[in-house]
Amino acid sequence: MNAAYEKLLGGRSGLIGLLILGVLLLVIFPLGLDIFRLNLVGKYLSYAFVAVGLVLCWGYGGILSLGQGVFFGVGGYCMAMFLKLEASDPISTKIQSTPGIPDFMDWNQITSLPAMWQPFHSFSFTVLAVLAVPTLLALVIGMAMFKRRVGDVYFSIVTQAIAAILSILIIGQQGLTGGVNGITDLKTLMGWDIRTDSAKVILYFVNAGLLFACILFGRYILTSKLGRLLMAMRDKEERVRFSGYDVANFKVFVFCVAAMFSAIGGAMFTLQVGFMSPSFVGIVPSIEMVIYAAVGGRMSLLGAVYGTLLVNFGKTYFSETFPELWLFLMGGLFIAVVMYFPNGLAGVVEKQGKKLMAKFSRKKVVPAEPVKPKVATKAEPADIHLDGANLEASK
């Protein structure tokens, strides 16, 4: 029992990291921010799900998916469909030509609810869809790509193309998806008004709680043999294959986990912000989510959260005061992180932390039992010089 907790919480340093983040998200922000800003942080934290997923599949798995917006969007749209149906009951929509269906369908002269929407009357189906649909999608894409041993770069380009395809599809099918405006005017979740202040606070805590659950699950994965395998695969994929592992399956697994995390984030986004649109699905938002993970530290689950918060705070601040500057800054951020801080903030913190530790003790302890696998909260020391790129399979 103790060992399991130790593994999950990552020993002392891991536990401290979790506690610090916990206090920040669960105590400091709720107490110190007004509702509007808290809701904003909640929105950012919903993006953090994607970043955490990317730490798993990109930082550790070497899989650079430039299309995570797809999964974020699918999760978000599933939740949006449920909420929209609830808001489109026959009484509220009695002024429409066809009451009982979402307003944008009415504007597009649609007279009955499309088959695809029907199951989303049920909340349990919706939750299932949020979890299962993106995961299945990732499964299909992953199997098709990894079993065929598509190279890393090709994979990234294909994920980009898929993001483009989905966003074009969504925008094009106005009657089905609300088109470029998305699905808006969401009101209640099973009778509970999600637009009130108290609802926003509750949803914030639910969001934070789910985020921590995902982080803990991520830790569980990374500290298991599977986590070591991911690192071994990134280093020497061939050797892993020749040790009897079907490498593709592991890549698919971690890609699916990242997809599922992103979908949960998307659903929480919809609940907190009250709409979902294709502007979160395409190429630009997908790559932006990658920078969140890169800034925070692609090898650090906790770092991903900090990175997301930092970049988004910066974006809000700069787009208000220096809008022209913001894109420059973001572009510069991409370049700077890639060239000078490959392990992001977490890497910097780890390095400074090590320097401090080295000052205090020179003793090297030889453990009496197998060394507990290092937890993936901060960058592994040996990984500081790794730059996340899969050198061999890059052709």
Place this chain on the structure above:
Amino acid sequence: MSNAPIGFESTDHPVLAIEDLTVSFDGFKAVDKLNLYVQRNEVRVVIGPNGAGKTTVLDLICGKTQATSGSIRFNNHELTKMSEHAIVRVGVGRKFQTPSIYENLSVFENLEMSFPRGRKVFGALTFKRTADVVARVESVAAEIFLDQHLYTQADLLSHGQKQWLEIGMLLMQEPELLMLDEPVAGMSVSEREKTAQLLGRISQGRSVVVIEHDMDFVKSIAHKVTVLHQGKILAEGSMDKVQSDPKVIDVYLGH
């Protein structure tokens, strides 16, 4: 040991049967209608000048390269139709020319990675480092002279130690057929002696195919020697027989 084939039976059911194996790269035949048979518990050394196709044969057996035609039968499995990891799981282990180990993991973790349990996704996720795993890792580490270095990170080992580590990783897999590509390359004389002893121990009860260039080393471990040249077998037999074969002398010394 170079003359008396101790402990291996010459039967009609070789453990590895390569027949008519051909692989061609855009017309160039790296391996040309090769026929090779390895018996159970035999140590077969493959020698030949560079470019003869030796590594390619190992690549074909372990699945790294696809054959153009021909068959490789190991026990009851047709290896040419199987993927690399499946071939490993039926009991074939391959050591590469340049040490192929996980540099960022410790010796312990390297060996543990090759433990034949938890090879599927769910198994890897729930794999527990139980006492039997630890015991096996420790015993293999002792065999490969690395028991004092269990927690050293692999990239800090010497070249020779890395070679041993890779052999150890293969041992963990409990293979029936071991394939070693130049196991003593880059080793000092004393390391070579130790490796010869190691190979002697681990080949008990296993079939081994070794590619090597060091003739003294070959002599000390081989039951039988196969000489490859231009993708075909030039000569086969005991080391003495092969060394005195005029065709072999010609290929190695004169052109």
Place this chain on the structure above:
Amino acid sequence: MVSLSEFFAIFAMQGFNGLSVFCVLLLMALGLAIIFGQMGVINMAHGEFLTIGAYITYLLSHLTTTYAPSLQPFYFFGAVVLSFMVAYGFGYLTELLLISRLYKRPLDTLLATWGLSLAMQQTFRSIFGAKEVSATLPDWLLGSFKPTENIDIPINGLFMMALTVLLTGTIFILLFRSRWGLQVRATMQNRVMSGAVGINTRKVDRTTFALGCGVAGVAGAAFTTIGSTGPTSGSLYIVDTFLVVVFGGAQSLIGTIASAFSIAQTQSTAEFFLTGSMAKVLTLSAVILILMLRPQGLFSVRVRK
């Protein structure tokens, strides 16, 4: 519903309609194939080099119309040359300052060049404004050529085709017949050996990258004949361009041409029967599906491992 001859006429006409689009796509793909296929570098800012060329063309059009109207019919030739040179120059700088530092890290190069593209887009916005601008086409490029009753070929399409063929031919000659081309191919195949025989591999990288960007600049000039130019015009083509290169087998220039042709044609033909966006979706999906079946691209040469 549609007879075979009608279908053929539609195919041909859509084909010619899409001629300019095909040319832009092909030029972009050629530029990228040089960079990606020969160097293994992903340039996510490739679209922005197109935009450089487009803006230069617009500038020249604007300048000649305002200050030297007599030169107006000829500005286009100057625009093509200047677009190439400016894009080449920026490409050279980019390789020097950014790409060369990320050698052997393709995924990181991808991210860094994406950052570059954001910065470039903002630069365009700051200099030229967010609104789209248009170059005034010289008179001789307007109108169309009618070989038969049914088929209508736009003249600018023909001009673009000629330009593209010329440029493609030049690139082929450069890569396969010149000394420089030999150095490029040698460096790509074996960098260490090339360095050992005295080839300045760094310089080769630089000029290769710059050449790819220069070609994108010319694509930008061509682009002004089919649409208006804005800061984000380049991003319209980037995904398609990558897919064309990957689909064609990144290391085969002939594959790139065939790939650009098939993709542009598929899209044009599909546009006749479906809406614009669905046609795009169909084309992209088809490409991805085929890539999944043949990950090395449709026209790649079998290389010995």
